[in-house]
Amino acid sequence: MRDETRLSHPSAPLSAVLLPVKRIMRKTLLCFSAVLAFLFATDFCQAQSDVQSHPACPLCGMDRQQYAHSRILLQYDDGSALGVCSIHCAAMELTLNRQKTVTQFSVGDYRTRELVDVKKAAWVIGGDRPGVMTSRAKWAFGRRSDAEGFAREHGGKISSFEEVMKAVFQDMYEDIKLIRQKRVKPSATMQDIKDHPECTYCGMNRQQYAFSRMLIRYRNDPAVGTCSIHCTSIDLALNTDKMLGVILVGDYKTKKLIDAERAVWVIGGKKTGVMSIQGKWAFEDRRDADAFIEENGGRISFFEEAMKATFEDIDELLR
Numbered sequence: 001m002r003d004e005t006r007l008s009h010p011s012a013p014l015s016a017v018l019l020p021v022k023r024i025m026r027k028t029l030l031c032f033s034a035v036l037a038f039l040f041a042t043d044f045c046q047a048q049s050d051v052q053s054h055p056a057c058p059l060c061g062m063d064r065q066q067y068a069h070s071r072i073l074l075q076y077d078d079g080s081a082l083g084v085c086s087i088h089c090a091a092m093e094l095t096l097n098r099q100k101t102v103t104q105f106s107v108g109d110y111r112t113r114e115l116v117d118v119k120k121a122a123w124v125i126g127g128d129r130p131g132v133m134t135s136r137a138k139w140a141f142g143r144r145s146d147a148e149g150f151a152r153e154h155g156g157k158i159s160s161f162e163e164v165m166k167a168v169f170q171d172m173y174e175d176i177k178l179i180r181q182k183r184v185k186p187s188a189t190m191q192d193i194k195d196h197p198e199c200t201y202c203g204m205n206r207q208q209y210a211f212s213r214m215l216i217r218y219r220n221d222p223a224v225g226t227c228s229i230h231c232t233s234i235d236l237a238l239n240t241d242k243m244l245g246v247i248l249v250g251d252y253k254t255k256k257l258i259d260a261e262r263a264v265w266v267i268g269g270k271k272t273g274v275m276s277i278q279g280k281w282a283f284e285d286r287r288d289a290d291a292f293i294e295e296n297g298g299r300i301s302f303f304e305e306a307m308k309a310t311f312e313d314i315d316e317l318l319r
Ligand SMILES: [Zn+2]
Pocket: 057, 058, 059, 060, 061, 062, 084, 085, 086, 089, 133
């Protein structure tokens, strides 16, 4: 509880951010034209180079090329730099390293992908485009007219950097949960279906059962693709000698592979299971699981219980 309060309190990290930025602003005013020309030149180069030198966000593992429109580059007075995916991971970093002084704080322009100073950017909070590492989006634009154009088309509120930081810390508790989930499943692609088109045990088409398919990753052995938790339980029972890495499952709703042990499982309900009468479905988001139950019945559960139910159901089928 104390941790939440500390993380969602904006004043300490915010001042850590704003003081150095103010200092830069003062310097900029002193030798206006020279510094401005310099900033333009470096901003332009950084648009190309910072993604190469910082390809992945160290906090959540996301690809910064893919999130060039929300990425952040932090430069510290000790000469070090840090590239993250979004203002959300930047806030996390600033909270973790309050003792360090930020000398330059820039963000990818949503439209042009070029790095711009966070204080000079026009920001939009919210709108209909899903945010990066957060449900409430925060986008930066080098030109105010671009921000206004975005807000007209997609909604959201034109905001200052101070307002954005406040919103970031307000949203942080929810976002920490998102980061935890992202960390365990960097690949949200259907690559596993291409690699394992059929269930190893029953031969069923894993594309067709993308909503229940599973992938068992072993540390020293090749991964095994299955159609469902049922065929997964068979694999696990047969290979107790193998070193288990991670067990992934297709999200019932989104079909993305997620960590089976962290997923919210629903057991039962009126939808017939795969390789089993009683359904066992996995969801990344608890709200999707609740919505499923409202429509189809069943009960909220977790992986261990779903595995237990699987073995009980197999036992019943064999009898
Ligand atoms: Zn990140």
